[in-house]
Amino acid sequence: MSLELRQQLKLSQKLVMTPQLRLAIKLLQMNRLELTDALQAEIEQNPGLEEDFSVQEKIDNPQSLSATKEPTTEKQEQDLTGQVTAEDTIPETNWEDYANTFDSNLSFSHETPPADAPSQFDFISEKPGLLAYIQWQLAHSELDPDEWETALFIAGNLNRYGFLECSLEEVMAASSCDRDSAEYILETIQDLDPPGIAARDVSESLYLQLERMGREKTLAATIVKDHLDLLQTRNYKAISKLTGKKRADIIKAVDFITNELTPYPGLPYSTETTNYIVPDVYVRKVDGKFVVRLNEEGVPNLKVSSELQKLLEAEADAPKESKQYIKEKLKDAGWFIKSLHQRQRTIYKVMESILKFQYEFFEKGATHLKPLILRDVAEDIEMHESTISRVTSNKYVHTPIGIYELKYFFSTAIPRDGKESLAAESIRERIRKMIKEEDPFKPLSDNAISKKLADKDIKIARRTVAKYREQMKILPVKHRRKAR
8 A cells, every 4th residue: 555645626615704704793792882892992993984973863874773774875975084283182181180189179069078088099999809808907916927827818718708618727738827826817807897707607607796796695696506407497496496495585586687697798898790781672662562773872873984085095106005904994894884784683683573473571571471492583584593592692672571681582382281382481480470479478389389380271390390490599488488
């Protein structure tokens, strides 16, 4: 057998991801906030793209992103770039404006602000978290360098709830100290604020809080220290039997624990930020009909730069590299605008299709949600399922009954004998409503909910009810039962 080199012709078809296709897919996957950032970044980076201020109202502008079709005729664009004057230059910086005080010149009023008024740095600096707060308090403690190292190790192993996630043996191994020193440093940190910090579990945290109040010998302390599991299930009878106390005293102690103590002392110092939802599309009822409208607040009108177009036509003798650069930027700007129009049209079509399939949901609520899959919408608007998946991911719609993610409207079907199938989300909503209306002293079990649904020709097993209840983060029956 001999080895040799050969040339061979092969004909094949494959999908090539062009830069324009990548851009279109990237924009399609963005939500409303990400799109705004991408628009501003592209305007800053591409001189061939600029905002169009020639129209005041987007709704009357054919170049608007909400237009369902692109303009067929090209109009002569206006020259919006004015000459730079001396007034447009950056003024000399006055560093006194950045002082850590609010003086009367910076205030909207002429009154002198109070001494405890916040400074500018309170709005631009990072919010200190639990670790920073603990370190600030430890700085006022009289610790030697070895003890300080142990204290920092313990503080660094506190989770977002304020609990210590490592054992004393791990503290001893990491900081090379003995058990007495580790326990002393741990007690020092537990004496800091907030009360209950650096506990190993909820029981210890609650007990430390009671100890700080001088209630370490009360019935409440006995309950959180020895009978927390019975407290979670509201088993007052068992607690009364084990402690020898009357039921009324136990209920009074439990009310104090519930109202005055916190199981997670570190949460108020969490640095996690709130993620705000901005809807990408609105569905509103106008004159008895539902109307779909895209959210374009803060989204500028875009156009290809007329200045660069004129420069390309006027500078016939310009270097080839310069002309090529201008052509590429103008081409990129055109593709960017086209991709934006395509994104908006696709979202509009998908929302119209969802509205058609889930019309009863918008009229009557979540219990009338119908089974729907991506293929149904894809076939309705003649697009691929992957496109529908990208459009519905991480995008939200504002409806007359609330804000929902577009993925919410897609749900598997639960068959019914001789009747129309129901969506799984519709059944979850029915379960939520049953639990909300139940007797708090005799709450419904999963089996009872399953039987109630069966009476309405919705046959699902008890374990399915339990699964749906857990998905909705609803506690089981023993945790929902209230004592009389």
